[in-house]
Amino acid sequence: MELQEKLKILADSAKYDASCSSSGSNRKTKDGLGNVALSGICHSFSSDGRCISLLKILMTNCCIFDCKYCLNRKSNTIKRAIFTPEEVCEITLNFYRRNYIEGLFLSSGIIKSPDYTMELLIKTITLLRKKYHFGGYIHAKAIPGASEKLLRDLGLLVDRLSANVELPTSNGLKLLAPNKNESNVTKIMRYVKTNQNRKYVPAGQSTQMIIGATKESDLEIMEKSENLYKSFLLKRVFYSAYIPVNKDNLLPTLESPPLKRENRLYQADWLLRFYNFKVSDLLDEKNPNFNILVDPKADWALRHLNEFPKEVNRCSYYDLLKIPGIGVKSAKRILSSRKIFTLSFEDLKKMGVVLKRAKYFITCNGKYFMSANLFHKEFIEKNLVLEETTPSIKTHEQLRLFNE
Amino acid sequence: MNNDCYLYEDTFLSLLNLIVYLIKNNIKPGNIKNCQYIPNLLDHVISLKIEEDGNIINQIIQYMGPYTFRSIYYVFLSTEENKELILYYLILNGMKYKEKVLYHRNLKCVEKTIKIAKAVLHEAHKYKGFTRFKELENHILYAEIEPTNDILILISHHFQKRLRTEYWIIKDVKRGILSLYDKKKYYLILEENFTLETTLLSQKENEIENLWKTFYKTIGIKERKNERCRRNFMPKKYWKYMLEVESEL
Structure with a gap:
């Protein structure tokens, strides 16, 4: 088989993994080709708008498992291919030299046994690091069920390791991935967490969950994430809207992948990691799913309107973070600037505050942006919803104008 | 109206020296432009002979902090029309507020500096990813770019560390400047002083x-x-x- 065709098959099989980031590693390199950038660098953007920073491929798409949702499951009749370690190195180095990529993301179907597969990954990456002195970013998948020794060897070669939990609950996993075992994934995460340091998996670990293949609520998903962040100090949890690639009566039939839901989960994920929110602030048994119309932070603010409006010239950093339209960066800018002068609405705009969202929830030097009798839930909610859906409304109006 | 337009030698150092000279001598410029500037009818062009003092960079860093200095440099690399005047007012305010000057976002020069510096850095970051090299017959890697701002030096610095084991050339097509790397250092060179040995691809x-x-x-x-x-x-x-x-x- 030609290299071109192999690459096509093995990139196609790898593309459903959402992780693309190349950030967070501060590994130093002295000689050889390549280094890492702490901030990460995107090298291109694919037709779906996702960033391409790593050469994302599988070692092989042969797999002894039969996970219902997966393109590469044993029972599918698709073209199978396997890279040799030299081939992976050749493509990686040639792409890297021309600045197409930031590094390699190497995953694999499970061939023969978890240990055998993991050894194959280790062999390939060892070749890349030791023979070709490649210093660029490498993200590898740890194969659940492989031995601890192999996990140690692989972690010493790469920047990031990840093992996918795949589904938010173990029941879901049992249903759709009968060969997978939650405790095997947990074992990997615990091992990486305990051993992580400057030399071992310097960019930390991440994981991924498929959204919408099973019936879990957003609450269950977010509780799982919160738990993962807390127990294993994960750098990222990725959410991947389920895309039906297989037909199976255990799988839902969807017209389109639940992208809006995925978007809400990412927004909430950010709130957990950078905005000091807890899942219990955002969702509960009565409201187990996110509001599709407004984002989780605005939704929270609308339900806690008694805490607003907040005075931006005085309230604490954590209170600033709770205001819709104010992010981590603008909150920090507000803190540093308000020591020097009193902030006006105009100043906030210059600092990157999204005023059209924030204006309902703040006062500037005692002044509310609008007339005070408009400070009630229905009015604000209506405007926030309108604002989020505005682009589509605009095009609609434009079309009508043309028709007239 | 102040029509006094002061000229500098088109280098960063020359601009800094001029600005500091103007501030020290209490001269308020109507405009500051590089020496290729074509004056209009109203301009009163003034070209001062100022001794270039390389130490001025250290003085600014010591006085206003490295972060402010970097922002000044990024503004210099931009294509903003009035960048020199913006920097004059920034440094003028820097004398007063020292390393805290950039916190004064209510000042117009600070607001502009932050905005422009951010745009320059942003573009440089994009080019770190989007620059594409081709391998020539003689194994030299060759790339062409057309950035809005003069970011060649910023990305050269990046590729010097990244592709340190390769010979590479990056050409800013619009400005006619090349960056050449010889596995030790990179050099910026004008297009007219350089010809490629080969343009055939490997x-x-x-x-x-x-x-x-x-x-x-x-x-x-x-x-x-x-x-x-x-x-x-x-x-x-x-x-x-x-x-x-x-x-x-």
């Missing part, structure tokens, strides 16, 4: 480019197609030299 080039195009096409998920999002992150101004999308232009 034998492997076509194959590798096809592999990359295949990968690019394959990795997009068609059920998630999102053109707006792609353009948002990768505006068309970058596409000209990116082999994976140039055919879509």
